[in-house]
Amino acid sequence: MANDLQQKIYIAGHRGMVGSAIVRELERLGYTNLIYRTHQELDLTNQAAVASFFATEKPDQVYLAAARVGGIYANNTYPAQFIYENLMVQNNVVHQAFLSGVKKLLFLGSSCIYPKLAIQPMSEEALLTGKLEPTNEPYAIAKIAGIKMCESYNRQYGQSHGIDYRSVMPTNLYGPGDNYHPENSHVIPALIRRFHEAKINHAPEVVIWGTGTPRREFLYVDDMAAASVFVMQLDRLAYDSQTEPMQSHLNVGFGSDITIARLATAIAKSIGYQGKISFDPSKPDGAPKKLMDSSRINRIGWKPKIDLEKGLVIAYQEFLQGNERV
Numbered sequence: 001m002a003n004d005l006q007q008k009i010y011i012a013g014h015r016g017m018v019g020s021a022i023v024r025e026l027e028r029l030g031y032t033n034l035i036y037r038t039h040q041e042l043d044l045t046n047q048a049a050v051a052s053f054f055a056t057e058k059p060d061q062v063y064l065a066a067a068r069v070g071g072i073y074a075n076n077t078y079p080a081q082f083i084y085e086n087l088m089v090q091n092n093v094v095h096q097a098f099l100s101g102v103k104k105l106l107f108l109g110s111s112c113i114y115p116k117l118a119i120q121p122m123s124e125e126a127l128l129t130g131k132l133e134p135t136n137e138p139y140a141i142a143k144i145a146g147i148k149m150c151e152s153y154n155r156q157y158g159q160s161h162g163i164d165y166r167s168v169m170p171t172n173l174y175g176p177g178d179n180y181h182p183e184n185s186h187v188i189p190a191l192i193r194r195f196h197e198a199k200i201n202h203a204p205e206v207v208i209w210g211t212g213t214p215r216r217e218f219l220y221v222d223d224m225a226a227a228s229v230f231v232m233q234l235d236r237l238a239y240d241s242q243t244e245p246m247q248s249h250l251n252v253g254f255g256s257d258i259t260i261a262r263l264a265t266a267i268a269k270s271i272g273y274q275g276k277i278s279f280d281p282s283k284p285d286g287a288p289k290k291l292m293d294s295s296r297i298n299r300i301g302w303k304p305k306i307d308l309e310k311g312l313v314i315a316y317q318e319f320l321q322g323n324e325r326v
C-alpha cells in the first residue's frame with residue numbers, strides 16, 4: 001500500500017526548497033496523485049481553513065515541509081513569528097491529518113533541535129539533554145514539539161487508528177529553490193550571492209564573518225527529498241529497529257563536515273571568483289563544529305548521492321537561471 005503510486009499525497013510547503021524537492025522525487029518515482037496548496041490559498045496557521053482542507057481532500061499521506069525558516073538574523077529578529085507560526089502550522093496539520101484519517105505523515109525538523117553543546121557527531125539520543133542555541137531556540141522548541149506531537153499521536157492512536165507519523169531531522173540543506181535573500185538566508189546561498197556579486201563587480205576581496213574555522217555539514221536538497229520518501233516508505237519493522245516510541249526521529253546528514261574557510265573556497269571556485277577571501281575574526285563564529293550522526297538511517301539503507309562540489313555547481317546554475325527567491 002505504501003508504494004501505491006495512486007495514493008493521494010499532500011505536500012505541505014511544496015513551493016519551498018525541501019517541499020519542491022520532495023515533489024520532484026515523488027514525480028520521478030511515478031506518483032500521480034499529488035496535491036498542494038500555496039500559502040496564499042491555504043494559510044496553515046488557520047485552524048478552520050486547515051480543517052476544511054483535510055476534511056474535503058482526505059489525503060492518504062502527508063509530507064509536512066511547510067515552516068517559517070531562516071538564518072540567524074531572521075531567527076533573532078522575528079522570534080515570536082518563528083515560534084507561533086511553526087507551532088500553529090504543525091499542530092494544525094498533524095491534528096487535522098489525524099482527524100481526517102491520514103495514516104502516514106512525515107514531519108521535517110532540523111538539526112537545531114539538539115543542544116548547543118551536544119556531543120559531536122550529534123546522535124538522535126542528544127535530544128533534550130541540554131540547553132539549546134539561544135538564537136534559534138524558539139524555532140527549535142517548535143520543531144521539538146513537532147517530533148513529540150507525532151510521537152504522542154503514535155503512542156495514543158497508533159494501535160487504535162493504525163497511524164504511523166514519522167520525523168526526519170535534516171542537517172543544513174542547499175540546492176535548487178534555496179532562499180538567497182541578503183539577510184534571511186543560510187550560509188551557502190548567502191555566500192553564493194556574495195561571491196557572485198563580487199565576481200560581476202570585480203571586487204578584489206570578499207570578507208567573511210568569523211575565523212573560517214567552524215565546521216559545518218551540508219546536504220544537497222534532492223538527497224534530502226530522497227531520504228524523506230525513503231523514510232516514509234520504510235517498512236515498520238525497519239523504522240522501529242532504529243527508533244523508540246519516545247525517540248522516534250531520524251537524522252539525515254551528509255556524514256562529514258567542512259570548515260567555513262574550505263566551503264568559501266569551494267563556492268568561489270564553483271562561481272569562478274578569483275579575488276581574495278579573508279576572514280573577520282572580530283565577528284562571532286558560532287559553535288566550533290556541528291555534525292549529525294546519521295548512522296541510523298545509513299544502517300537501514302539510505303546514503304547521500306551528491307557531494308558538495310557537484311551540488312554547488314548545480315546550485316549556482318539554478319541561482320543564475322533566476323530560480324532563486326529573494
Ligand SMILES: NC(=O)c1ccc[n+]([C@@H]2O[C@H](COP(=O)([O-])OP(=O)(O)OC[C@H]3O[C@@H](n4cnc5c(N)ncnc54)[C@H](OP(=O)(O)O)[C@@H]3O)[C@@H](O)[C@H]2O)c1
Pocket residue numbers: 012013014015016017018019038039040042043044045064065066067068069085089108109110111169170171172173174177179186
Ligand atoms: N533549508 C534548510 O537548510 C533546512 C535544514 C533543516 C531542516 N529544514 C526543514 O525543512 C522544512 C522546509 O524548509 P525549506 O528550507 O524548504 O523552507 P522554505 O523554502 O522556506 O519553504 C517553506 C514553505 O512553507 C511555506 N509556508 C510557510 N508558512 C506557511 C503557512 N503559514 N501556510 C502555508 N505555507 C506556509 C512557505 O510558503 P511562503 O514562502 O509563501 O511563505 C514555503 O513554501 C522546514 O521544516 C525546515 O525546518 C530546512
